[in-house]
Amino acid sequence: MNFKQKLTAVCAVACMSSVFAMTPAEHKAAKDQISADYKAAKAQCKxxxxxxKDVCEKEAKGREKVAEAELDYRGDASERHRHNLAKAKADAAYDVAKEKCDDLKGNPKDVCVKDAKAEHVKALEAAKVADARAETNVAPAKKAADVSEARKDANQNVREAEYKAARERCDALSGDVKDKCVADAKRVHGQ
Structure with a gap:
């Protein structure tokens, strides 16, 4: 089971139980369980x-942060906690992906890091758009304008991150081939 599958399974279990309010004792027990799970996962990395080992430790830390954010969301299903949960998931995935890039050297490593960053930006921007959609106590026209603006900003930021990754791939090339690669990247990503 890979990291994303484990993360999804943890979140699915947590979401199923989010319907029920937690007592302070249950919250503390859940917090203690998260801590114990992290320690056990980190011990396996030794x-x-x-x-x-570094990747294993990043995965363990990421699962811990996501589980804590999920616990906070279960305790208070506010938009702030939902956003924090989405951010924790994006950050955890980014940290693991970036750590996996350390196995590479030179341009392949640079490309790997830029691709990881592009995925991170994409996840964070999706969370921002979801926040705009979930706005309450706002006139429908204002909400639609906010969602539209959030999508526009998100698309621009994602295109920028993807362009940087595509441009990094071009750095392995030279001469006319590199120039064509850069021109294609600019065209495809609207830069």
């Missing part, structure tokens, strides 16, 4: 070496 048998690994090099970057595999």
């Amino acid at each position: 048998s690994l070496m090099g970057n595999a």
Whole structure:
């Protein structure tokens, strides 16, 4: 089971139980369980070496942060906590992806990091658009304008991040081929 599948499973279980209010004792027990799960996951990483160990530790830390954000959301299903949960998921995935790039060297590593950043930006921007959609106590016309503006900003930021990743891929090339690659990247990503 890969990191995203584990993350999805943890979130699915947590979401199913979010319907019920938690007592302070249940909240503390859940917090203690999250801490115990993190310690157990981190202990499993000790048998690994090099970057595999670093990736394992980032995955464990990411699961812990997501579980804590999910717990906060279960305790108070506010938009702030929903946004924090989406951000925790995006940050966890980004940290793991970036750590996996450390196995690479040179331009392939740079491309890997830029691709990870592009995915991170995409996830964060999706959360911002979702926030705009979830606005309450706002006139429908204002809400529609806010969603439209959020989408426009999100699309621009995602295109920019994807352009940087595409441009980084071009750096491995030279001469006319590189120039064509850069021109194609600009055209495709609207830069």
